[in-house]
Amino acid sequence: MTLSQGRAIFIWGTVISAVIFLGLTYDSISKMPERTHEEKLSDEVANGKWTWQRYNCNDCHTILGIGGYYAPDLTKVMSRRDPEWTRQFLKDPHKVWPAKRRMPNLHLKDEEIGNLVAFLSWVNGIDTNNWPPKPMAVAAAGPSQMPGEAVFKAQGCSACHKLSGVGGDIGPDLTHVGGKRTPEWIQQQLENPKSHFPDSPMPSFAKLSPKDMKDLVDFLSSLQ
Amino acid sequence: MKYETQKIAYQYFVAATLLFGLQVIFGLITGAKYVWDYDPLINFIPFNTSRAIHMNLLVIWLLIGFMGGTYYLVPEEAETDIYSPRLAAIQLYCFVAIGVAAIIGYLAGWSWGMPFLEQPTVLKFGIVIVALIFLFNIFMTMMKTKKWTVIQGVLLGGLVMLALLFLFGVFFVRNLSTQYYWWWWVIHLWVEGAWELVAGAIIAFILLKLTGVDRELVEKWLYVEVGLVLFTGIAGTGHHYYWIGTPKYWFWVGGIFSALEPLPILFMVIDTLRDVREKRIEIENRIPLYWAVGSAVMHFLGAGVWGFAHTLPQINKWTHGTQVTASHGHFAFFGAYVMINLTMIYFAVPRIRGVSLKGHGRSLVALRLMVFSIFFMVLALGIAGVVQSYLQRILGMDYLTTQDYMKLWYAVMWVSGWGVVTGVFIYIVDFFSMGKPSKITA
Numbered sequence: 001m002t003l004s005q006g007r008a009i010f011i012w013g014t015v016i017s018a019v020i021f022l023g024l025t026y027d028s029i030s031k032m033p034e035r036t037h038e039e040k041l042s043d044e045v046a047n048g049k050w051t052w053q054r055y056n057c058n059d060c061h062t063i064l065g066i067g068g069y070y071a072p073d074l075t076k077v078m079s080r081r082d083p084e085w086t087r088q089f090l091k092d093p094h095k096v097w098p099a100k101r102r103m104p105n106l107h108l109k110d111e112e113i114g115n116l117v118a119f120l121s122w123v124n125g126i127d128t129n130n131w132p133p134k135p136m137a138v139a140a141a142g143p144s145q146m147p148g149e150a151v152f153k154a155q156g157c158s159a160c161h162k163l164s165g166v167g168g169d170i171g172p173d174l175t176h177v178g179g180k181r182t183p184e185w186i187q188q189q190l191e192n193p194k195s196h197f198p199d200s201p202m203p204s205f206a207k208l209s210p211k212d213m214k215d216l217v218d219f220l221s222s223l224q
Numbered sequence: 225m226k227y228e229t230q231k232i233a234y235q236y237f238v239a240a241t242l243l244f245g246l247q248v249i250f251g252l253i254t255g256a257k258y259v260w261d262y263d264p265l266i267n268f269i270p271f272n273t274s275r276a277i278h279m280n281l282l283v284i285w286l287l288i289g290f291m292g293g294t295y296y297l298v299p300e301e302a303e304t305d306i307y308s309p310r311l312a313a314i315q316l317y318c319f320v321a322i323g324v325a326a327i328i329g330y331l332a333g334w335s336w337g338m339p340f341l342e343q344p345t346v347l348k349f350g351i352v353i354v355a356l357i358f359l360f361n362i363f364m365t366m367m368k369t370k371k372w373t374v375i376q377g378v379l380l381g382g383l384v385m386l387a388l389l390f391l392f393g394v395f396f397v398r399n400l401s402t403q404y405y406w407w408w409w410v411i412h413l414w415v416e417g418a419w420e421l422v423a424g425a426i427i428a429f430i431l432l433k434l435t436g437v438d439r440e441l442v443e444k445w446l447y448v449e450v451g452l453v454l455f456t457g458i459a460g461t462g463h464h465y466y467w468i469g470t471p472k473y474w475f476w477v478g479g480i481f482s483a484l485e486p487l488p489i490l491f492m493v494i495d496t497l498r499d500v501r502e503k504r505i506e507i508e509n510r511i512p513l514y515w516a517v518g519s520a521v522m523h524f525l526g527a528g529v530w531g532f533a534h535t536l537p538q539i540n541k542w543t544h545g546t547q548v549t550a551s552h553g554h555f556a557f558f559g560a561y562v563m564i565n566l567t568m569i570y571f572a573v574p575r576i577r578g579v580s581l582k583g584h585g586r587s588l589v590a591l592r593l594m595v596f597s598i599f600f601m602v603l604a605l606g607i608a609g610v611v612q613s614y615l616q617r618i619l620g621m622d623y624l625t626t627q628d629y630m631k632l633w634y635a636v637m638w639v640s641g642w643g644v645v646t647g648v649f650i651y652i653v654d655f656f657s658m659g660k661p662s663k664i665t666a
Binding site for chain 1: 270272330333447452455458473620
């Protein structure tokens with residue numbers, strides 16, 4: 001091979017790859033409004049994105065799978081958490097989720113918290129080609145029969161309680177709670193934890209809608 | 225050293241070396257937070273701050289090293305003095321000042337918040353000005369030359385590409401997906417494009433000088449290598465566009481092009497070894513050669529093999545956003561860019577200071593310790609990542625629960641990190657003793 005042949009490889013290799021890349025870039029950018037439902041990208045969402053950047057959230061959390069690996073990925077977090085829970089959490093993370101690995105209290109203003117929740121809710125709707133994938137074990141087990149399981153997840157109960165080995169250990173293991181407690185006792189515990197245990201750090205869930213409360217009690221009672 | 229003005233490179237190497245030391249210390253601080261849940265520094269240097277500093281220092285010192293390497297290389301290639309050594313010095317001080325301001329800013333909570341590009345916008349404009357001064361100085365030096373070499377051309381091309389791409393990371397975009405689309409133009413097209421050109425030119429120059437092989441042979445292969453790097457690397461950016469809101473055709477484009485990315489790196493290994501085998505002159509200073517060969521091999525393993533392992537969408541779907549990426553990142557940056565910089569330093573500094581490296585066994589101790597420790601570190605992070613992918617993505621365990629199962633591997637990573645830090649400090653001691661030959665040979 002000669003020097004000029006080497007140069008030809010260099011020039012053509014670069015040009016071919018760049019043409020493909022720039023062409024697809026044009027297409028990808030023009031599809032972005034539709035794939036990210038840009039019509040819902042309000043000023044509140046954009047301000048939330050700036051709050052997200054200003055506090056450098058992305059160097060602990062991944063989003064779209066990119067960033068720090070020290071804290072959970074937040075791409076689809078609003079499918080698992082309700083907005084009110086998220087607001088409470090951002091106000092004082094350790095109080096709501098007393099995990100061993102802590103998130104510092106950023107002393108966010110209410111407006112910043114509102115913007116962040118709007119931002120995360122908008123990110124939740126981005127078409128990410130089904131990433132993160134549905135866990136194989138969960139997919140194999142089929143859809144859950146119990147709507148209360150979704151309430152359990154959205155309220156972040158597993159931050160403190162274990163179910164079948166998964167979850168925190170601040171509160172008792174709930175794997176067999178339905179065999180130990182009556183549905184009435186469970187509902188009373190959810191609405192007013194201190195009525196059973198005066199020193200309990202558990203927050204009251206009386207705020208749940210009657211349907212969510214019933215679903216959650218049914219789900220917990222089914223854990224025999 | 226042939227030209228007096230090449231000496232300016234030494235100041236760059238001093239700055240790079242000191243920042244390298246600081247970078248790995250922040251690596252230890254960051255790593256400790258994974259090993260122990262209780263973080264006494266949470267209100268002063270939380271994880272995000274220490275990670276930002278660890279990564280920014282890496283980028284700053286590697287860039288300063290590249291700039292130093294360029295200031296050393298260009299006069300010899302262009303056969304003329306640097307256009308303005310004064311400008312080169314001012315540029316270095318400005319760059320270091322911006323770097324220090326950024327780090328103090330992070331500690332005070334001043335951040336722009338995109339990973340690697342956390343520098344607040346005003347500092348980013350400062351970086352652009354520094355880059356313009358640098359390019360101006362290099363361009364004016366090259367314009368004085370009577371003959372244009374391929375090495376100079378590739379180097380200049382890489383530097384211009386590097387500066388232009390940075391502009392895609394300066395502006396705030398309301399749409400997160402679009403912001404990340406352009407963000408990758410800086411991050412990916414730097415490390416798998418522009419930086420490869422700069423590093424390729426530097427390594428070609430060193431091999432040419434060390435082994436005395438034909439310039440045409442070296443330059444011919446330089447063309448082929450950077451041609452293949454850009455062919456696979458530009459469209460290979462697609463492997464970052466699988467899950468960020470972009471269309472599915474990137475599965476194909478990203479998968480195919482990035483699967484080919486190890487090829488040019490393999491060529492580099494073969495090329496390096498062939499140059500050494502076909503050497504025309506007896507190599508007096510073998511130390512940069514050890515670093516160069518080590519870099520070629522580690523570059524291939526870290527960027528090529530480790531990258532290939534999780535670049536296909538079928539696999540990346542499970543590993544994306546886990547410690548597998550951290551493992552690859554550490555391995556690739558170390559093999560490709562840390563070792564290239566140290567190769568350049570061990571090549572240039574003895575020539576600038578007029579000393580022989582005979583008896584500098586300490587450099588080889590640093591080399592072996594760093595390589596050995598990095599290898600264990602990325603292995604531990606890789607296993608942690610596989611454990612995480614399995615528990616979180618296959619079993620559906622929540623993120624925080626998975627971390628408990630990864631503790632052992634975090635501990636192995638951290639202990640190995642101490643090995644890296646020790647290697648780096650041996651290197652730093654060696655670097656500063658290069659000017660004092662009498663003590664070494666005694």
